[in-house]
Structures are given as structure tokens and as C-alpha cells.
Amino acid sequence: MSAPDPDLVVVASPWARRTWVAAYALLLLALVWVLLSWAGVLVVVGSTVVPVWAAGPVLLFAWAVVRIGLSVFRVPGPSPESWWRWLLPTVTACAWVLVPLTAAASGFGGTSYVVVEPAGSGGCRAVVAESSFFLTGWGTVHVAGGWGPFAPQVGSYRTDNGLQPVSAGSYGVSWDDRFGGLLNVGGTLPDGDPDGGSGLVVFDC
Structure with a gap:
């Protein structure tokens, strides 16, 4: 053998x-x-x-x-x-x-995470990760509900003075059956700023 x-x-x-x-x-x-x-x-x-x-x-x-x-x-x-x-x-x-x-x-960067409420139809929701360092802050927007536990990034933004607006409650979210969700983040740098990004993020699951 x-x-x-x-x-x-x-x-x-x-x-x-x-x-x-x-x-x-x-x-x-x-x-x-x-x-x-x-x-x-x-x-x-x-x-x-x-x-x-x-x-x-x-x-x-x-x-x-x-x-x-x-x-x-x-x-x-x-x-x-x-x-x-x-x-x-x-x-x-x-x-x-x-x-x-x-x-x-x-x-x-002292990252904080916020699962944004309210959720959309089918449990779709936005998840925001915010960080800050000295006088700058930044955030990434993710969408959860369509990929199991995984929430891919769909947008980003930057803020001045190390602000974390979503963590402070400075945001609004609305839902539309046709177009999905719209997250409006307050206190972000303007879109024309080279370091900006957008405080308006459209997403869908």
C-alpha cells in the first residue's frame, strides 16, 4: 500500500x-x-x-x-x-x-457611526460614518439593506472645524418610491470647494 x-x-x-x-x-x-x-x-x-x-x-x-x-x-x-x-x-x-x-x-479620527432613521421601504436605510482630525471633518454615506449585513459606500462629504453634523442630528432624510432615498447633511463644505464633496446624497438599495 x-x-x-x-x-x-x-x-x-x-x-x-x-x-x-x-x-x-x-x-x-x-x-x-x-x-x-x-x-x-x-x-x-x-x-x-x-x-x-x-x-x-x-x-x-x-x-x-x-x-x-x-x-x-x-x-x-x-x-x-x-x-x-x-x-x-x-x-x-x-x-x-x-x-x-x-x-x-x-x-x-474618532469615527462615529449613525444608522439614519427613518428607514425606507423594505428596510433600506442610510448609514453614516463620521471622523474628525484637528479642524477638518469628513463623512461617508453607506446604504444598508440590499446586501445583507454589508453596507457599501455611496457618497462622502467634508466639514469645517471638525464638525460631525449627522452625529449631532443635523440632517434630514426623505424617501421616494421611484428614486429611493435622499440624505441632506447640514454644515458641509459647499460643492464648489475642492475639498468638499456633497451634503446631498441620493441612494437606493
Whole structure:
């Protein structure tokens, strides 16, 4: 009988294999959160935004706990000949570099999130992320309700003096069955300003 292919025999038992897969699934999920953040996509669960600066560190901590447990109980890992043995350190290094940097950048501007009410028909709603630094402020508008928990960016604006108008309640939202939603953000820089953007954002799910 020929010896089994080492690339197919990752761990000694199904239980051990599932445990290792679960551990590194946490890292991959953290990296996915980073990629979504870079792409301007928020994760919205119900009426709560789950930002990368909150989810990323939690996932890394959970991975560390599981990984320590694997070492303490000496759960066998991938065989030395398996290509997984070379992939896992790469995934680990990427996660521990990219997740903290992205989380720090996301939280650096004191980002606040507002799920705008009222919602439109079918649960479509606008979600706003606002940040500020010194005398400048900026916001991104996302639309939730059409892509499950994912809310892609549909617009942006800038403000003066570090204002966060939506967080302060300075906005209005209206809905039309034909054209979707219109978010009017107060206190934004004018459209003609090179650093402006628009305080009027039309969106639809």
C-alpha cells in the first residue's frame, strides 16, 4: 500500500483538523474585515455597525486563545511536508500587521457611526460614518439593506472645524418610491470647494 499524500493528511484526526481550521478561520475573517474596510464597506447587524477597530482585535484575541490552547494540549498541526505549513505563517503575519494598522487608522479620527432613521421601504436605510482630525471633518454615506449585513459606500462629504453634523442630528432624510432615498447633511463644505464633496446624497438599495 502506498503512503498517503502528505498534502492530504493535514492533521492526525478530524477533530484536530477542525480545531486548526477554526483557529485560522478567525484570522481569515479578520483579514476579510480589513479588506471590507479598505473597500469602503461597513458591516451592519440590525441597527448596529460593527467597525473593523472593534471586530479585528476581538478576532485576533480569539485566535490567540485558541492557538495557545492547541499548544497547551499538544494538538497536532499540519504535517511538515504540507503546503499548509508554509501558508499559515504567512496568513498569521499578514493578520497581525494589517489588522492593528487598519483598526488604529479607523479609530484614530474618532469615527462615529449613525444608522439614519427613518428607514425606507423594505428596510433600506442610510448609514453614516463620521471622523474628525484637528479642524477638518469628513463623512461617508453607506446604504444598508440590499446586501445583507454589508453596507457599501455611496457618497462622502467634508466639514469645517471638525464638525460631525449627522452625529449631532443635523440632517434630514426623505424617501421616494421611484428614486429611493435622499440624505441632506447640514454644515458641509459647499460643492464648489475642492475639498468638499456633497451634503446631498441620493441612494437606493
